[in-house]
Amino acid sequence: MPVALHHIVIDAHDLPALARFWSEALHWRVLSEREREIVIGPDENAPVGICFMPVTDPKVVKxxxxxxLTTTAEDRDAEIARLLALGARRADVGQSGEESWTVLADPEGNEFCVVRPKRTLVG
Incomplete structure (x- = not known):
């Protein structure tokens, strides 16, 4: 059997706070919580989740x-506003302003993008 993606791991200073931000951002839930890790996902049977692991060193570079992340065209601005209200902030990673995505950072400074919606192909 080939390997498969299991978790995306994000280093965190405040595991519960960062897990809560991403759970709310993605409408996921906490699947497991241990002293040194918290895993979130859409449900227990999801093929991939996000695992938060503790670190002590600060984030310094991009x-x-x-x-x-993506959403529908009608919801994009509302979703960006919702993410900002949850604790995200706008981030400058050298974009020109002409991009079709918006760069945000989570409460611990990890950058992520809200990209234009995927186009569905009609066959």
Whole structure:
């Protein structure tokens, strides 16, 4: 059997707070909570979740890996506003202002993007 993606791991200073932010952002829930890790996902049977692990060192540079989120065109601005209300902030990673995505950072500074909706192909 080939390997499969199991979790995306995000380093965190405040595991419960960051897990709560991402749970609310994605409309997911906490699947397991231990002293040194919290896992969130859409449900227990989901093939992939996000695992938060503790770190003590501060984040200093732009992430080398980030998440891209999408929504419908009608909901995009409302979803960006919702994410900002949850604790995200706008982030500048050198974008020109002409991009079709918006760069945000979670409460601990991890960048992510809200991209234009996927186009559905009609065959």
């Amino acid at each position: 992430n080398r890996l980030h998440l891209d």
